[in-house]
Amino acid sequence: MAFTLVLLLQLLLVSLASASHHMGGTATYTYRGKTPDGKYIVDFHNRDTYDRCSYSHYWSCYQGQCGLKANTQRGIIDNSTNAPSNEKLWCETETVDTRYVPSDKPFQMRAASCCWITARNAFASNWRLLTSVDLGTRSDTQEPNRSPDIATLPVLRVPQNCPRTYKLTTFDPDGDKVRCHYGKIKNTDCGTCDQPSGFHLNPDSCTLQYYNASSDYRSYVFEMVVEDFPRGHITLQYSDGSQSSKSPALTTAAPTATAAPTATAAPTTPASLSKLPLHFSFLVDKPVPSCQPGHYLPKFVSPTPENGAHIHAKVDMEVEIRVRAQSSLSKIQDIIFSGPLNTTNHRTTHNDFVITWTPTSDHLGNHYVICFAVESVSGAYVYQSDMRCVVVDVGKKQVEANVICSQSTMRVEIEKSSFPRLSEDDLRLTDPSNIVCSLKTHSNSTHVIGIIPLNSCGTQIEEDEEFLKFKNEITTFDNNSNNNLITRTNLLEVQFYCQYPKRGNVTQSFTAHRNATTVWEKGFGKFTYQFEFFPNVQFQTMIDPHYYPLEYDLGSRIYMQIKATSSLNNTELFVESCSAAPYDNPNYMPAYPIIQNGCKVDSTVIIHSPDHQRQFKFSMEAFKFIGLHDQVYISCSVLMCQAGEPNTRCSQGCMAMNQGSNRRKRETVGQTSSHLVSQGPLRMRRSAERAESPVMNLNLNLVFIAGCLVAAVGMISGVAVYKAKISRVKYQPLATFED
Template identity: 60%
Template structure:
């Protein structure tokens, strides 16, 4: 019975290891321990067809020390694999090792078997070579190159593409990528994939052409670093070793082998293994049609991003595919990297470095995938696969289309600006220590939109801290929404003049946000009656916007603020009034646009338009007679947003003008094109009209929803503060 159980466990173990897609390793020197030993952190990424597996590492040569701490987690997973369980999962295991000496050593992970590969890769062989000798050029221990690639790449058969593998060396060494060439040590069978060209000098992989196949190509690469000039490495036992620069080979095989084995030994040796799937031909090879195309603000490939300890790094990725639907983003990065899709359709990658990451560099790679939208009626365009040959494809096949791969490098430094954010139910309080901002005064600092007096940084600041109490629906606060959270963002930046829209003296940028889990109803802070908006504008002084609801078209008494959120039946008429109160005579109010949204923020998307460019667009809108030029009265039928939202806010963009002055936006009234008038009124804007201001009121709820969900606004929500 025991023998049968052992055999069963061995079979289970073999099966669990039979769907390997690749892996990478890097190491980081973390200093000396009190007993004189060395601490080295290893980061091993492993990709299988499930998240429960990881590599098993053993010492292959010399003294590798032992593990003192270890943590493991999932980086990313996807169902875009074509075989077996039709999924892959990349995990990262971070090991802290205590090594007794700084002499070189090698570690290895090996077992069977890869997923079915086209180039006959059976087992995996990952070899890591570490040398912690003190360098003569830097006076510090040798450091590992930072390497990264997506674990599962795919390309359309007839669409050539170049992949720049992330390879960065913190010592400034020359980094080279080559195919493994020592059988059963650096690679399994060492069979190189066909249809690809590896430029080892730039670590670029060029896909040329290969037949489509449901099996993957298994890539077994080795990444090495070489000094740019001759150096020596000194060890604590008094010995030394010498390292020479790499001498490129003048040979046809130079793209595949940097040097003859043993002639120019590297400082470090790291494995880089991944899978590559060649899909059937896409209807078009033009990026932006079927294949996703990156657009602003997606960072460029190889871009360096500076980060601080305990401050979350946010990488925003935006892509387009006019003939397909963006489906997912594939990422690879350090442990605890997260991804989500924002309200606006952007993909957002987030990661927070810890105190132990100072001085390190972490690559993050990503690619966006799209699928053909079955509902799309757009015909596939003609495409050119080869020079002088145009091919008009048939109906597009169902499949996944992957964008180019991009990688960025996150550099971790110490925290420079001392700041703290506190999240409240309807505002964010940000405190920045003045001593961390030498030479800067709040007169030259501003939030995204300082037009509201509540957004003036001088209002709450003191002698030791610059303090901003930022309403969630004002000061240019932006909102994003995903499946689980609402995120409100703003930032403090430097300007030449606090009222300027641009600056050429950009010295500071403090980004901050609060995250509110969407668990339950909206809190009291979101459902309260909106306060009046007080603004100051050059030429118009200080004035107040009031946005109120009324029970009927008589507009005699506004609805009691204590009754909010207001409840309406579908199609019941809602009466609203916007009024500007000012001591400046001969002025008039103009309502340029109004829309409805689940949240009262100016940039929430999507919204339902009520008024656009001064024109009513909702068919139920009625404009009612006003008592004076600084009022605007209108009404519309109540409606419900389609989806999970049970409330709406009415938000408007308004401005003030000098009454009777020609050429102002107020005098133009309703215009069909948003461009008309922008050009006309800008010449006199500083004299005859104010800036545009955002005001909102609500929320409004349907009576049946209000009755069925109980009393709103009576519970508290969790809040998370971020910088």
């Protein structure tokens, strides 16, 4: 008995501790169909925010027949140490409860306890979250009502002197009218039922406007209710033969513009289809010297999606939302977000934030809101950008494909039965100019197959702290178009990438020596570019490819030659630009410029006299990239011209940036497109190393390659069936968009 009493007291203390740190919460539900014995399957998505990650709401049946819980999933969505100054942390978690409900009649679930965090308008106050569900069959859709998808960030903050407008995302999958208002029934759908001054809530647009309030270390707490109403008069039919009527919502009159309006409750409205709680905390910080976005407050820039944008996703394919922000007078520190369970984020070395989520078959046909904001710091002050929310629409997967990642290529295989109206003749990679990038080369009667080098075909490189990602895509193009730059029939777009861990400098395992590049162009036929290194200024014998990676001492001279071979005698070679990068990809940014617009940029570059006009010889002093990168790859943009033509890029030579180079224009047939050639790696010998023979260096490199290859990780988007073809290859999808 004594043990039982002690246990009950401990449980009570845990409950009180949990309840006394509440910072907000939301709830939505999804109807999932019926069980074999006729019960209604409903998923409840309950998010809660506390000052630690171990707490969560406890929901119970408040009214009606709520059924029994069949399954529960719980996980952390996001957390941050930039909480109000009297709190150490905020943490948002989501619990997904699957319930089997015996009836389609209305019922209510509620979570209730004490207390809110120390707040300006809810000191030691209770909190109440109420969810009202009605599973009656709608006369307009012939399905039970689907709740709005609501979301906001759990903790919002703004400087005292910076008015700001927040559009609370309330997307309704049935197309219903969604309205928001403050909780009105004390101890039922709200605890304090307070309407903070200095704010205005527009119920019809669910827009919250902050005008002015004094700064305080304590937050305001908002207890709102979200309801959906049909656009016209409908009935709900129940399995017992009864029915109910639902009418459109009344519209609230707009406030006058004579002064900043105060918050007002919504007028009496007809009965809604559902009611959902939307609770969050709002902190007013000290004034900031400038409210201009991009100064102290982070400003979103491209490719950040617009607020309210819809992102199409497929089952088992990773959704990727890229977020970029700038602030000139503060330092970008972090991103905070709210989204469905298993949403994650990471920061790239280019300081982009990438939010990712992979929907499962349970999410098919539904819609999910992901909200985010970027935070910056200046000293002890934290500044938050405006809030943006996007809606992820989960549809069916349509493309059967897989990807295989090797040390130097990505092999993509797509079943032709996935797109019966298209063939490899209608598809292309990002840059198909190189013959090796043609999808016709390896395709067969059943599959479109592409074998894509990591440093060609328009492959883009991206990195974060742990991985290198090589990305490309397959798209449709118009055969009847005059060029391959545009399409007006976007029937297919498959994005994919291979991902490699950076640990152990795995990039040295990529192909050491690049073979000659063969190109075909109208008017010039087939021609080949060969990029090689030479041991000295005589340029007599190129360095044997077996000796790669080549080793140089810092400051020693590197001799390079690019040579074009063509069946046409009256042609000449022109090198537009050359740059160096620490990875074997010409698209890596930032790259170190060597030659730009035909002009020498690096001060150590010497251009040597060629033997003929289809040859380019140059040299420069060896260098290394600052940091952990010991290797250097050289990439050049080259083209061919008809010799002696006055208006070609070759005849123009070195052109400064302000001279208006026309190298991108193809107004004359006297020149080809630009092509990329690359070579490497060059390894910079450390001062403590002895100069070993090239053969010994090669052998050591091969041993290193063998040890690194087992770590490759592959990823593809637009994939319906993933089949691992090599050991330890892991597939994850990117967003795919199809018409």
